[in-house]
Amino acid sequence: MxxxxxxxxxxLLSVSDKTGLVDFARALAGHGxxxxxxxxxxxxxxxxxxxVKDVSEITGFPEMMDGRVKTLHPKVHGGLLAVRDNDEHKQAMAAHGIAQIDLLVVNLYPFEATVDKGGSYEDCIENIDIGGPAMIRAAAKNHDDVAVIVESSDYQAVLDELAANAGATSHGLRKRLAAKAYARTAAYDxxxxxxxxxxLKTDAPDFRAIGGRLIQSLRYGENPHQTAxxxxxPEKRPGVATARQVQGKExxxxxxxxxxxxxxxxxxxxAKRTAACVIVKHANPCGVAEGSSLLDAYRKALACDSTSAFGGIVAxxxxxxxxxxxxxxxxxxxxxxxxEASEEAIAIVAAKKNLRLLLAGSLPNPRAAGLTYKSVSGGLLVQSRDNAVVDDMALKVVTKRQPSEAELRDLKFAFRVAKHVKSNTIIYAKDLATVGIGAGQMSRVDSARIAARKAQDAAAELKLAAPMTKGSVVASDAFFPFADGMLACIEAGATAVIQPGGSVRDDEVIKAADDAGIAMVFxxxxHFRH
Structure with missing residues (x-):
């Protein structure tokens, strides 16, 4: 080294993205x-x-096979891989007429973009780059002698060093560029x-690779002593990763x-059916509502738990x-x-300089397929996204009493919300708004009681005669293993229940519901969420 x-x-320059190419090439020529x-x-x-020389002049071979073969040649890879201070390498270069290549500039065929825009199978295959990754990896391996650029944003850093070092690059820059090059080819593959x-519809391939591009270096992780x-x-799902930050702190x-x-x-x-608002604190909704307008939905969501909403996220x-x-x-x-946001709304938010405003362009599709990832010690858990939607489920009334039309509407609303609350989950809802949320408890009974207690606190704050759980419906993300959790919900005032069913004690739970005169839907x- x-x-x-x-x-x-x-x-050697070979790029699919021509951004800044001519100016960069002109500057290189200026350095001889x-x-x-x-x-x-x-x-x-x-x-x-x-x-400029065409690479075919170097290799003695024309581009062939629709451009699939053009740089896979010893005179290219020898020029990239030869160790400049190795006498044996020098002799081989001289014997075979191989000239050194000191700078490689390659960005890869746009495979990700082709997939993203819905390209055909054949188009996607044709946009798998072969020569590019091979050259990039060769140059990066030999970074003691060769600099490699994989995107135009690094042009200026190289030009700055050429200007500062009489046409030379430093080892530090070459090493950083090599690390980036390998990360790029890894993400591409x-x-x-x-x-x-x-x-292939393969849920569990023998190897699973995950690659990503840096959006932002964060000041710290969940806690200040953690880096992040x-x-x-590559998945272009609307959300925080694709959103435009209009204003506010990092x-x-x-x-x-x-x-x-x-x-x-x-x-x-x-959004075509209803206005909706979700308020989240520590990754759990603390208020969710539909309304005639965003203002109406926000006020109903806030009423569920205004204490937790302080310092929260509004979607x-x-x-x-x-x-x-x-x-x-x-x-x-x-x-x-x-x-999106109106210009007037943006101006109103701008008065709060630290309040972050993100515009995502569209909503995530709850039915869309995809993968989610979670790290564990020494491993990675990969699963398909929970894209089950209550509107698509075959709901089964299992009690003597049928839910009313209003109850069924609220039951579906509550089960929609339950999908996004940490298990064990209990959601009380009334008039298309959450009125009590119990999240992440080890016991479903505790979740039911905590949600009811939240509703009591909200009633006291709003000066209501009774908690809004009176006459509400309730959703459970998973079955009630015993009747006690459901009975706690009934005690809080729920008149109808929606749950998955599937417990060995379903018959006991259904009987308890019938004895109480409430409706229950399976x-x-x-919707476990951990």
Missing amino acids: TDLPRRVTRA VELVSTGGTAKAIAAAGLP AAISNWFAQQ AFYAT LSYNNINDTDAAYECVGEFD LNRTLDAEAARAIVEIFTEMIIAP TGTR
């Missing part, structure tokens, strides 16, 4: 660098009046392998996690308007995320 600067005498290129890249450089798994960063994966790890939870939940509510399923914005900024809120689908 050498820490010496290496002068750049020859560069010989330019070698391929196909469309060579044409773009030549059209700018710059001298991950995208291809996961696409193949989808095509935020990466985008996002934190916890902001991102909570905002994702809020936006995924609000995505359950079709909306429609364009943020001025009325809703004025109400939201009345209390301390960390972040608002919505598909979904057949569980």
Whole structure:
């Protein structure tokens, strides 16, 4: 290994993204660098009046097989891999007429973009780059002598070093560029392998690779002593990873996690059908509601638990308007995320300089397939996204009493919310709004009691004669293993229950519901969320 600067005498450029290419090539030529290129890249450089050699002049072979074979040649890879201070390598170069390549500039065929825009199977296959990754890996391996650039954002850093070091690059820069190059090819191969798994409908391929591009370095993780960063994966799902931040402080790890939870939940509510608002604190909804307007939905959601809503995340399923914005900024809120916002609403939020406003462009589709990931010690848990939607479920009334039309409407609403609350989950709902949420308890009975207690606290704050759980419906994310959890809900005032069913004691639970005169609906689908 050498820490010496290496002068750049020859560069090979082969890029699908031509951003900044001509200016960069012109600057290289100004430093006396010989330019070698391929196909469309060579044409773009030549059209700018710059001298450039086609790689076929170096290899003695033309591009062939629709461009599939052009750089896979010893005179290319020898020029990249030869160790400059190795006498045997020098002799081999001289014997075979191999000239060194000191700078490689390659960005890969746009495979991810082709998949993202719905390209055919054949188009996706044709956009799998072979020569590019091979050259990138060769140059990165030999970073003691060769600099490698995989995206145009690094052009300036290289030019700065050439200017500062009389046309040479430092070992430190070459090492950083090499690390980035390997990460890029790894992410590229991950995208291809996961696409193949989808095509083959393989849920558990023998190897699972995950790659992402840095969106943001974070100040710290969940706690100040933890480091963190935020990466985008190839999946273009609307949400915090794709949103435009209009204003406010830099996002934190916890902001991102909570905002994702809020936006995924609000995505359950079709914006064409209803306005909806979700307020999240520590990744759990503390208030969810549908309404005639965003303002109406926000006020109903806030009424569920205004104490927890302080410093929370507000997610909306429609364009943020001025009325809703004025109400939201009345209390301390960390972040608002919505598909869009009116100019008047943006101006209102701007008065709170630290309040973050994110515009995601559209809502996540709750029915869309996809994968979710969770790390465990020494491993990675991968599963398909929970894309079950209550509207698609065959609901079964299992009690003597049928739910009323209003109860059934609220039952479906409550089960939508239960999908996005940490297990064990109990949701009380009334008039398309949560009125009590019990989340993440070890016992379902405790979740029922905590949710009821929250409703009592809200009633005291709102000066109501009785908690809003009186006459409410209740949703459970999983079956009641015993009747006690359901009886706690009935004690709180619930008149109808929705749950998956499937317990060995279902008959006992159904009998208890019949004895109490309440309606119960089974979904057949569980929504555990850990």
